Amino acid sequence: MxxxxxxxxxxxxxxxxxxxxxxxxxxxxxxxxxxxxxxxxxxxxxxxxxxxxxxxxxxxxxxxTLKFATTDPGIEYFTPEQVELMIRMARNARDRFLIVLMRATGMRIGETLGLRRADVHFPADSRQLGCHVEGSHVHVHRRRDNVNNALAKSRKSRTIPVSADTAGYYRDYQWERETVPEAADSDMVFVNLFRAPLGRAMSYPNAKQLFDRLAKWGETVARPHMLRHTAATEWIRAGVPRDVVQELLGHEWPGSLKPYLHTTDRERREAVERVAAGVR
Structure with a gap:
């Protein structure tokens, strides 16, 4: 063959x-x-x-001189409708929270699976937790040893704000998690709740299986990193300053944002029409 x-x-x-x-x-x-x-x-x-x-x-x-000519396929990201469909298709509160959190924060899958419970500060005031960052947020730490081998690619730690809606999905997941006694002793945020070994930290293969199921049910392409691309794309299109997007994503170099600076046919059409309307 x-x-x-x-x-x-x-x-x-x-x-x-x-x-x-x-x-x-x-x-x-x-x-x-x-x-x-x-x-x-x-x-x-x-x-x-x-x-x-x-x-x-x-x-x-x-x-x-010996190389193939290639084209840049660009990044893949989800539409808001596709994200909502995945949330509805998810079979449990843990998976729904994982989808919502990655879309809201732009975290890599390694950073997400490597979250500890102490990294999640969802009260409006976290001073009682010894944290002086205002509002609900998560702490993404630089590379550290995790029992599930989840790796944070960023070389520096950062803090990412989250909305009340994201915090609501986390509360739903916490109620679900409390029904599994084996999960009580784990300090990892995402753990196995539905198959043995119960309470063990969720792994990369677990996450891949989740997105493979979503891709099959939704008859589309679905990979964890596409949620990071989705977050970056939505921030940039919403007019968030590029240095802020760079900080949220944990990029060290501004040039890392280049793949996200793509446009749609509609945006190009609107740009031309705005200029034409001004000329008149």
């Missing part, structure tokens, strides 16, 4: 092969003529401040 790879995967393989062949020039395994056909110098016009190097040498990099 012949296996065909996507262009992106094929490019990754070609990149590894190219680097190996270039390495082979030193020991004499590969001729310099072959190496010159695999890569060429490329001059970078734009660099971050201080990155040009002495004499501007850092502006010249090596670009490989």
């Amino acid at each position: 012949i296996r065909f790879r996507q262009d992106g995967s094929a490019n990754a393989v070609l990149g590894t092969v190219t680097q190996f062949l270039l390495f082979g020039v030193g020991p004499g395994w590969v001729s310099e003529q072959v190496a010159m056909s695999l890569a060429k110098p490329k001059f970078l016009r734009f660099l971050p401040d201080g990155a040009a190097g002495e004499g501007g040498g850092a502006r010249v990099v090596t670009e490989r």
Whole structure:
């Protein structure tokens, strides 16, 4: 059976092969003529401040010539109607809260599954908890060891506000959780309530199974990271300043927001019509 790879995967393989062949020039395994056909110098016009190097040498990099032409498919996100459908299709309060929380905060799945109960501050005033952040919020901590191996990708901790509606879904989940005695001793927010081992922290495979079910029932594509994309897209379209969106998502570099700065046909049409109306 012949296996065909996507262009992106094929490019990754070609990149590894190219680097190996270039390495082979030193020991004499590969001729310099072959190496010159695999890569060429490329001059970078734009660099971050201080990155040009002495004499501007850092502006010249090596670009490989053996690669597939690919297009950027853009990010995938849910419409509000799709999110509401997933919430309705979820079979229990825990899954509904997970969907609502990820959509409301833009957290990664690793950050979500790694939440401890002490990280969730949903009272209007959290000073009695020793926290001086105003309003309902969650604390997302930088990388730490979790029993379910959930990993927070961000290198720094951050606080994300949540709405009263999100807090309401959490209360529903807490009532559901209290019916499972095995869950009482776990300090993790998301735990197994419906299959053994009861009370154990929810894992990546558990979350994947949830979204696989939602995708099947809704006859669409559904992955956890699409909720993060949805949150970012909605914030930007609502006019939230980009530096605020960057902080909410836990991005270190402003350029990380670029994939979310997409437009729709309707938005482009409205922009043209607004200008046309002003001309008249």
